[in-house]
Amino acid sequence: MKARHIDHVNLRIPEDGVETAREFYGDELGFGIEDALFEAGEKPFLDVRLSATGVIHLWPTAEFEPPTATNYDHVCVVVEESLDAIEAELDAAGIEIDRTLESPLGATGEAAAVYVRDPFGYRIELKARV
Template sequence: MDGTAIDHVKLRIPADGIETALAFYRDALGFGIDGMDLYESGEKPFFSVRLAPGAVVHLEPDEAFAAPTQTAYDHIAVRVDDDIEGIEATLADAGIEIDRRLDPLGATGVAPAVYVTDPFGYLLELKAERE
């Protein structure tokens, strides 16, 4: 079997967290939102954050949501088509605090990255695609 990429990750969010999710992922980070019409019509139990043409994060509102713990979840890494200064500027403009800065090894090698926590406790690694 030869995998080519991660297609999607599915995360649960609080049932009342939709507007908070949109404010963070769409408005602050600038990612697209897919499937809101299907979610609102009841056809799908989730909507999606479009990270790239072939990658999404499904967000499923859940009455029984519990914030992630270190024993069950660590982070999602997203390659961003920008340098680290551009990523940091976008976060600063949106008022999003950077948790830490590293040069981690990932699928495409070592590159600078910053880590931020979303409003639901999920850690995101935003990794620069270019220097």
């Protein structure tokens, strides 16, 4: 078996967190939100479109529990921007940076990365393209 890339990641969010998710992932981070089928009641989750080949499924649930260090660390998204541009966009959106690393190792090699938390407690690594 030869894997090519991660297709999607499923993250649970609070039942009343849909608008907050749209604002954070769509408005603040600038990713595409695909929610027509969710809004029509045809599927139980909405998508954050990261690229042509990758999405984050956000599943609203009444049983949501914030992630803890014992069950989740982070999801990494490679972006086109440089470290300076990532930090500037986050600052403009009012998103607090947890930490910045100059060259963490990942699937595409070493590149600068910025870590933030979404409104539900998930850590997101925004990694500059190698």
